Amino acid sequence: MAALALITGGAGFIGRHLATALLRRGYQVRVLDSLIEQVHGGRTSPSGLDPAVEFVAGDVRDAEAVAKALSGATHVVHLAAEVGVGQSMYAVERYVSVNDCGTATLFQALIDAPVKRIVVASSMSIYGEGLYRRPDGATVEDAARQNRRPGEPWDPTDAEGRPLAPIATPEAKSPALASVYALTKYMQERLTLTLAPAYGMEGVALRLWNVYGPGQALSNPYTGVLAIFASRLLNGQPPMIFEDGEQRRDFVHVEDVAQAFVLALEHPAAVGQVYNVGSGEDRSVREVAQLLAQAMGREDIAPEVTGQARAGDIRHCIADIAKIRRELGYAPRRDFAEGLAELAAWVAEQEAVDRVADARRELEARGLVA
Template structure:
């Protein structure tokens, strides 16, 4: 019998790619999405979803809409969330309400209509700073950055003032929640892993790194960094980078992320587990901005490096994907340079309203950039 998968927030960037992947595997797909303007634009319709997807337009905090969405469903992927570290630091009620209260509403509906498995999208932001190694080779799991003076390095340092080297961060690292967004994502995964087994369901949490690819919301200044950079370059403006641009991240293609969700939905070993989802390679933000400009045919546009820090940001966090590779057979398949070329080709056909400067002014007005 064909199973039905519900994707909350399924009209968004990841949800659309996941819906396509699930349809290819023979599932029926239902989507619940509120189509918020910041992501989808004014009066948007989910016309980018595959035609065979059933769509319910509604807020994840609306108990009636959620009850309708979960009825007759076999498994759930919970993507519905407000996304953005910077914005979360002032739109506090909105982030906590959508991300955490929305998850609570979803589980109250699932208590009445249990499913086999719930997979929640968490975030690498729950780690705060990633793992580091000292110059002597010792691992540091609890690195923190103190308020920085102008003459001090950006990188965390050891007790003698030497810079720490970032190394891949495994799922065993204790959370260090540096932003409201990180707090809400951790709450989402804990609610899932606590409530699902209490009611005879299976819960899985995927901690996503920096997802990129065609279809991301180019006019949303709080979306993924590559989409933000692409919107600036597309409009002939330099990408704006906080700090010195040498902070390192893992960029993972949305198709690889969709495959990870399929594995998390299907694999028997995934039940009750938390997995990192990345590409396994790290790059500096400055390097990525340069490579994207080249891919878009605008190598003349150099990034604007501010030398200022944004509240809630961390310095380095690199994905250790050993667990998901070993237990679920996940393998990232998309080459980064090919993925950038694909993104550049897609962006060239789009219109993008550049709201990055506006978003930065919002942060500065609240004292969240220093």
């Protein structure tokens, strides 16, 4: 009998791609998802899921729904979560409830119905600022930006005021939890790695960088930055970039992320481990906005660089993916330019409600943008 993989939050962007990948691997696949309006736009049934996937409607905090979804499962991928640093700083109860109480509800059910392995989606946000190097070559784990005055650099500096250079961040870097979202993702990670072995299960955590690709929720102003930029451009509006646009990130295609989850579910070496999942390449947010505009044929729309900072944001965080390459054989396959072209082609066939300005006003009203 084929293994049965349950994906919580599996009707979302990553979950749909992962479900397809698992079906190809011979798994039976079941999805538990509450289809929240912010992500699914008021749909009452999932969109884009392979017809072979069994769908269970329900909230991950609902013990009865979770028990139903777990029946017969041999593997779990836990994706169900509220996502977004900015929104987490004011929707505190919602984020903690879904992300942490939801994970607790899942594990409460797993105590009575254990599976072979559970893989949880963690986040690069748990690092806070990434790893940096001082001018003398020494690495800095605890870089932090002080209250910035107009005209001062955005980048962290050393004690002498010299700029620090961002370098790739490995899993060994200590967490620096700078947002409610980061706090909740770290809690999900630790619950998984603590409780799984206590009950005879295998636990793995994947720290995801900026995931992009076709199928992302274009009308959700707190989703991945490329989807937010695409929504703005599709509506003839400039991508909105905070700070000066030179903050650096790693953008990883959703198919490569699905590959990482499959490896984490199957590889013997993954048990009890934490892995970064990225592309191994970093780019500035401004550069990415310009490249996406070109891919969408909207070079005439220049990004709007606000010069403002959001509470909870960090400056640079670059993925070191050496560990997952070495131990699991992970190899990113999707070229960024090709991925952008694919995303642009998909976006051209979509409609999106641009809610970015509303989200910015919400943050400003709460004093979370300065």
